Every structure is written in C-alpha cells, then in structure tokens.
Amino acid sequence: MKISFEKKAVGKADAVVVFAAEGGRLTGAAQKLDQKSKGALKRAMKADAFTGGKGKLLMVSGPAGVAWTHIVVAGLGKPADLEARDFEAIGSSLTPLLNRHKVASVQVLLDDETCDAPKDVAAAHLAQGLLLNSYRFDKYLTREPKEKKPTLKSATVVLSGAAAAKKDFETRRKVAEAVFWARDLVSEAPNVLYPESYAEMIRCELGPLGVEVKILGRKETQKLGMGALIAVGQGSAREEKLVTMHWKGGDKNRENVAFVGKGVTFDTGGISLKPGPGMWDMKYDMGGSAAVVGAMKALASRKAKANVVGVVALAENMPSGTACRPGDIVTSMSGQTVEILNTDAEGRLILCDALWYCQETFRPTHIIDLATLTGAVVIALGHEYAAVYSNDDKLPQHLIGAGKEVGEPLWHMPLNDAWDKAMDSAAADIKNISSGRDAGSATAAHFLKRFIRKGVTWAHLDIAGMAWTEKDRPCVPKGAVGFGVRLLDRYVAEYCEE
Ligand code: BES
Ligand code: ZN
Ligand code: ZN
Secondary structure, eight states, X not given: OEEEEESSOOSOOSEEEEEEETTTEEOHHHHHHHHHTTSHHHHHHHHTTOOOOTTOEEEEESOTTSSOSEEEEEEOSOXXXXXXXXXXXXXXXXXXXXXXXXXXXXXXXXXXXXOSSOHHHHHHHHHHHHHHTTOOOOTTOTTOOGGGSOOOOEEEEEOTTHHHXXXXXXXXXXXXXXXHHHHHHHHSOTTTSOHHHHHHHHHHHHGGGTOEEXXXXXXXXXXXXXXXXXHHHTTSSSOOEEEEEXXXXXXXXXXXXXXXXXXXXXXXXXXXXXXXXXXXXXXXXTHHHXXXXXXXXXXXXXXXXXXXXXXXXXXXXXXXXXXXXXXXXXXXXXXXXXXXXXXTOOHHHHHHHHHHHHHHHHOOSEEEEEEOOOSHHHHHHTTTOEEEEESOSHHHHHHHHHHHHHTOOEEEOOOOHHHHHTTOOSSSSEESSOSSOTTHHHHHHHHHHTTSOTTOEEEEEEOTTTSEESSOBTTBOSEEOOTTHHHHHHHHHHHTOO
C-alpha cells in the first residue's frame, strides 16, 4: 500500500474521505464538498440517518459535481473527546469499505476542525490503521478470481501538518511491517514452517537488520543439558531449535531486557494426543515466538536505542516411537528434574529451558515471556485479554499501559503459593501439570516461575486466546493477529530506550 501525506489535495483519486461530528456537523472540507456535489452529503446523511456517531461511516457513491467516484463521511462523535489514537480505528474501518466499493486510491481530508488532538499524530494513526487492516495471507490462493482481490492501492492524507505526519508515520510503517511478518509466520502452514525452516527465516530477516542471530540445534541443546526442550522435540522428525537474537541499540553499559517466546510449530499434544476436530488451530502455537521475532524486527528496523534480547524455543510436538511419554522424568538445563505427566503441556517444557538459557547467557534485569500456553486462559478471559502474571507490581502495569495504547489488552492475574505447591511432584522436583483442572493458566505460570532466578523481574503473557481471531477486529483482519509485536515495541519505547 502506497501511503503519503500532502498539504493540499493534488492529483486524482477514486474516493475522498471527509469528517462529520456528532449531530451531523460537517467539517469545513466536508461542507465544501457538500456544496460542490449539490447537497449530496446532507441528502445521504438524512436518508441513512447518519449523525456523525463515532466509528460510523457513510458511503456516497457516484456524487454529481465532483471528480471523485465516491465520498465517504466518517463519524467522529464528540471531537473534543477524541484522542489521536482513535484515528487508528477510523483508518482501519476505511480499508474494507473502500475495497468493497472497488476503490483503488483515496484521499483523506483531515482539516484543522477535525479534532482537538494533534492532527499530524492523528493522521499517522489513521494511516497506520488503514495499513494494518489491509493485511492478507493469500500466497496459496492460486485461483482466486480478480474481483475478490482487494483493490485499494494508495492512500493520501491531506493536512496542514503533512511533513510532521510523514515523519511520525515512518516508524509506524516499520512496526506495521513487523506485525505483517509475524502474521505471515503464524499463518504459514506447518509443513512449511517447522523449527529448522523457521530458524532460517529468522536469520534471513533479522541478520541484515543488524540483529545478532544464533541458532542452536540438537548438538548444542544436548550439551547444554536442555532435557525439557529435547523431550518435546524428540518425537518429531524435525529437530528442535533454540534461536537467540540480540539487538544492541543502546549504550554498552546499559542492561538487557529479554523477550522469550513459545514456538511450537505444531502441537498435536504428543502421546497425550489432542482430539482431531480443530487440531489444525495448533499451527498458531508458535504465536508467542512470532511476537518476539516480530518485535525484534520492529526494534531493529526503527533502530531502537535499547539493548534487547530475544529467545525463541522452536519445536514440533508429535506422537511417535521416539516421543516422550507421560511418566517420563527429564532434567532441565536448570538442573531441576521435571516429571512429564501430560505431553500436551509442552509449552512450559520448552520455555523452562529457554528462560534458563536466556538468564544464564544474557543476564537480563527484566524478562517477559509470551506463549499460547493454555486453553484455560481462553476459558478465563476469552478473546478479549491476554493474561499477565508477574513477580513484580510495576512491570505488569507498564505492560498493561503499553497494551492499551496499541489495542492489545492485558489483564493482571494473581499468583498464589497454593498454585505453586500444586506443581510439586512425588517423583521429581516439579511436574508439568497439576492434579486437577483448577486455575490452569495460573498453575502453568507457576511452573515457569520456578525457572526465574532470584532478582530477575519477570512477566508471563498467556496469549492463547489472542494469537488468532475468528472475526475481524480493528486493525486486525480475521486470522493471525501478530499479537504482542506492537505491545513489546511500545514497552521498549516507553521504558527501555535512552
Ligand atoms: N497449545 C496448547 C494451548 C492452547 C489452547 C493454545 C488453545 C491455543 C489455543 C497447550 O500446549 C496445551 O495443550 N495446553 C494444555 C495444558 C493441559 C494439558 C494442562 C491445555 O490447555 O489443555
Ligand atoms: Zn499442548
Ligand atoms: Zn502448545
């Protein structure tokens, strides 16, 4: 999508977007258009009972007296209540409407009356929303008829502060591209994206951006004693990989913050096999790792002034003659022995070694892990929030704040000694499932907590309900969300950069 910012509406476009506040009050640019089109806007507003409500759109097709084939009136609600970031949702809602009407190019007239918030920031947000909602994973649709393909190719936002908006949008575009990459990875078929191929994709994408990428295979994981990660990988013909990424954008003496992601490229459940219906969903069981690698791409491409480590554990959880069994006891890299009672609770197994390795190697002060870890979190929070668990009070607040700004909501969940105790095993130091089904996402968090070293500030995000969406959402078309990329990028921008 070509996106530009101009001071004046020059050149031709198929469609134009103008704004109306609550009560149907048109902005200056909209009024002019209404006059030119001989009252087409006011007539259409009346006919459709459109009163400028926030988030509402009115399409006027084929108006007389103007060069555009379509005029869209976008509702603002009360302009005084509008924040710049509200324009993201407006931009996002424009994309499908314009595509439905076969529009290829659009001009958005954001005049000074549109809102009280800074117009340049609003314009950049609008463009970002429009762009984010244009994502499609269509590489395998070889027979899709032309009329089903999206038509929108270019958007120009017209405002007096065009130069400032353009500058602001430069970073937003980089972040959006990182989100698109994460969505591509999550959408990719599991026969194409598996630990080895995924690791190579990470190397090819991030290496050239200046991120130090290292890939560890079985030889190294064995030497390091990653018995928990290996237990998950050993049932598959595809070897597990641990990938580390280091972005050194900050001062040499500045501490590292680390992101750790679950990258199960397909989760059959292993010997504790999942039921067949819906199992295909488990291709997105690498959504946590996609958030991490996507965030690394965003940070490196916008040259964030921070030192950030990414670690992703990649494995395919398969049942086979070499797979681990319920009852197996393995030794994790930390030295703690783990009794595997359910091979479907594999995420925590690969994460415990990734977390330990990350802390031993990079000594981060803060560590944030993301994982599609439990079905239980979907029961608790549905598809509206990811859960955040933490051994700290401030970190979850910072993450929740960052999430709010980018439309990736988190809910702070409690830890409790009783849930820690529920993970005690009679035969080993810890077991990978508790005996009942109570508080399943919290007991999983407590499993991970036992692999956090003293003094390290840690947060765990269970994103099982958020990595994939069955319905269109603002800035997110149905499918892979890329959840976490924007949140982590925002978190670094606000709390880790110099
Ligand atoms: N990958 C699943 C969790 C999941 C469920 C992710 C739904 C996305 C959507 C995870 O590995 C798993 O199977 N967890 C088990 C844990 C149980 C055996 C304690 C679960 O939630 O059922
Ligand atoms: Zn599982
Ligand atoms: Zn899983």
